[in-house]
Amino acid sequence: MRLAFEQVSYSYAGAASRKKKAGKKEKRQADWGNAPGEVWALRNVSLTVEPGEFLGVAGHTGSGKSTLIQHMNGLVHPTEGRVTADGADLVDKDVAVSVRQRVGLVFQYPENQLFANTVYDDVAYGPRNMKLPEDEVDRRVREALLLVGLDADEIGERSPFDLSGGQQRRVAFAGVLAMEPEVLVLDEPVAGLDPLSRADFLALIASFHASGMTVVMVSHSMEDLAALADRILVLSEGRVFALGTPAEVFADAAALKAVGLAAPAPQTFASALREAGFPLPRALYDEATLAADIAAALGCGDGAASAPDGGGGRG
């Protein structure tokens, strides 16, 4: 599925007053401190999420990341502009219903949205809502729990509220996976997890992408985005500040800094070394490739990470 944002702007104040249907304009201004420029959580955003890609979404607190991704399954609709799925406008109710089954949205701290009496029923909620036969629901619940490292027989009849925070996160994630979405949209999926659980979750997300799923992931970790994303979208004050490959987005450290972000440490260090005249040929560095290229340039590497263009100053 190809999701397209066409000049999308979104105002929460507008949404609230639209819902009330009463024209309380003076209240709307008061909520937003009388600064018309601050009304918009998203401003004129255009972009396409390509089928099969891994799109990372970065940006400072309040830049509009969560608002943006909630447009992706028709949970919220643009105040201006439109969002389409394979050309069909999500403002159409039938389109939104079908897209909601194909785009799985995992909220920030999704464990806060667990609600059922048992783990099993919580994970089964989505598939049952899709009116699937109960044996298919059962297959999906078991498979989804297994994917996140939980056993339905062991944990299915327990209350989700008796589980640890990490287990609750897994159950909430399984609830979305049980819908077998084509597009997986994740809002800071590893926030607040311990390092081991983080690594587990990120590996799982990477495996979904490897198997062909489209993934959109909001993250405050530039390291995680550099390692996983095909492209990174940087939002600033509701606008598209940058959109490109990690190498492209991290190339301009000063620009990133101006919107409160920093390139991953190895990338920043590589830029500094390069400016000092050290030969480093790659556009994007992580710890391992930086160490290997430095070792190679100093003539002590074993050539395992030889430079793609034959540079590196050996000999």
Ligand SMILES: Nc1ncnc2c1ncn2[C@@H]1O[C@H](COP(=O)(O)OP(=O)(O)OP(=O)(O)O)[C@@H](O)[C@H]1O
């Ligand atoms: N329910 C809401 N009502 C009114 N304004 C809101 C609401 N949710 C978000 N906003 C405002 O919209 C803007 C964008 O918020 P959003 O939550 O999308 O940012 P974010 O990038 O996800 O931030 P964070 O990194 O803190 O999660 C902010 O100015 C925020 O204060």
Ligand SMILES: [Mg+2]
């Ligand atoms: Mg957010």
